[in-house]
Amino acid sequence: xxxxxxxxLEVPDPAAATAFxxxxxxxxxxxxxRASDAPTDGFRGFTLSLVVSQPSTVSSLIxxxxxxxxxxxxxxxxxxxxxxxxxxxxxGTIWKVATxxxxxxxxxxREVDKIVLLVAVxxxxxxxRFYADRGLxxxxxxxxxxxxxxxxxxxxxxxxxxxxxAKDAGVSPDGTGSHRLAIGSDAGPFTDPDGFAWEPASA
Numbered sequence: 032x033x034x035x036x037x038x039x040l041e042v043p044d045p046a047a048a049t050a051f052x053x054x055x056x057x058x059x060x061x062x063x064x065r066a067s068d069a070p071t072d073g074f075r076g077f078t079l080s081l082v083v084s085q086p087s088t089v090s091s092l093i094x095x096x097x098x099x100x101x102x103x104x105x106x107x108x109x110x111x112x113x114x115x116x117x118x119x120x121x122x123g124t125i126w127k128v129a130t131x132x133x134x135x136x137x138x139x140x141r142e143v144d145k146i147v148l149l150v151a152v153x154x155x156x157x158x159x160r161f162y163a164d165r166g167l168x169x170x171x172x173x174x175x176x177x178x179x180x181x182x183x184x185x186x187x188x189x190x191x192x193x194x195x196x197a198k199d200a201g202v203s204p205d206g207t208g209s210h211r212l213a214i215g216s217d218a219g220p221f222t223d224p225d226g227f228a229w230e231p232a233s234a
Contacts, residue, residue: 033166033218034184036232038079038148041067041211042122051121055096056081061146061185063215064122071123073206074197076151076225078117080127086114087139092128093118095141101126104201109133117201123211125200146186148214151193151204152225158190165218 037060042048048064056062062079083089086107093107093116100121107116107128115129152158159177163169167188170180175192197204210227219229 033216034181034232035148035186035188035214035216036184037061037063037215038186039063039065039213039215039230040122040124041065041069041209041213043068044122048120048122051099051101054099055101055120056092056126056143057141058143058146065213067209067211069209069211071206071208071211074151074193074200074202074204075123075125075206075210075212076193076196077210077212077227078125078127078149078196078200080129080145080147080149081143082145082147083128083130083143084140085130085132085135085137087135088142089114089116089128089130091139091141092143096120096126096128117199119202125202127200147189148186149189149191149196150223150225150227151196152190153193154224155190155192158224161224162188162190165221167218 042064045064045066096118101118104119105117113131117127119125168180171178175195177190179188181187194204214229215232216229219231221229
């Protein structure tokens with residue numbers, strides 16, 4: 032079964048990015064960084080979501096990220112589906128922290144239940160077929176959104192129409208250049224229809 036072992040963010044300053052992520056989220060080897068000056072502008076076509084157990088944990092992680100230098104795109108707030116907020120890291124990566132819980136069930140923690148990579152795609156149906164042909168099983172699929180069933184994967188994968196994902200993140204959908212992202216998996220190497228590079232997972 033296909034698993035995403037890690038994502039690698041390509042950043043101008045790996046030391047600064049490592050310090051930020053250690054302070055903000057503490058995600059360990061699931062999120063890596065490496066040096067890159069590849070041209071990029073605007074929305075890079077993906078977001079990373081941290082799914083947690085309760086609202087106080089959302090607030091704790093968002094506060095840590097902002098204190099470490101992130102910019103708030105959407106302040107933490109309640110909604111019909113739960114509670115969450117969106118920030119942009121100093122390297123430009125967009126992060127959403129969210130929970131479906133409406134109330135706290137205990138003290139705030141820094142525990143992340145799930146990391147989800149949401150990839151913006153031009154054609155949801157075509158991209159769904161592309162990934163299904165590479166062994167990924169569709170878990171949920173409706174309209175502009177597809178979620179793959181990857182129960183043992185350290186990082187989950189979802190597809191979202193570009194405008195819808197940008198709206199969810201609170202940014203303009205416009206963007207050009209490099210995604211500044213590499214996906215480490217047992218399914219690679221290949222490049223998907225929207226230009227996202229999959230690489231063999233490294234130790």
